Amino acid sequence: MFNLKKLKTMYLQKTNPFNSVLNTLLTTVSEVELSPAHSIIDIKELEGGNQKVTINAVGHNPKDISVDVTENEIDIKSLKRDDVSKFVKDIDFSLSLGTDYDGTKSTAKFENGLLIIIVEKKEAKKAKSVKITY
DSSP: OOEEEEEOOSSOOTTOHHHHHHHHHHHHSSOOOOOTTTSSEEEEEOTTSOEEEEEEOTTOOGGGOEEEEOSSEEEEEEOOOTTSOTTOOOEEEEEEOOTTEEEEEEEEEEETTEEEEEEEEOOOOOOOOOOOOO
């Protein structure tokens, strides 16, 4: 499974005093049960072991979203445009992949305000026999 390494608040303004309480609450609760429509990110395991990462990117232009991948990590960034709603915030977070997944074999698509990333599970490497010389 993935580990959400850092998540800067996307839909919250830092000047609102309620945000510090909400941020504390969200960081102390291990799992928050929200539907994908209300959460920033949703991660599900697909058949075959691949992972489907869905990111709520409503209000962002897909041309402005950058998804940078390495074998161990996926970085997602997008700055909000000035002409969009005040409720749309910047996206800036990283997903740290486990040893079972390869970020370089990811695909991404943007559909109806959602950024959908499919991360492939690494294939199990077969053992190789080594001939002994003597």
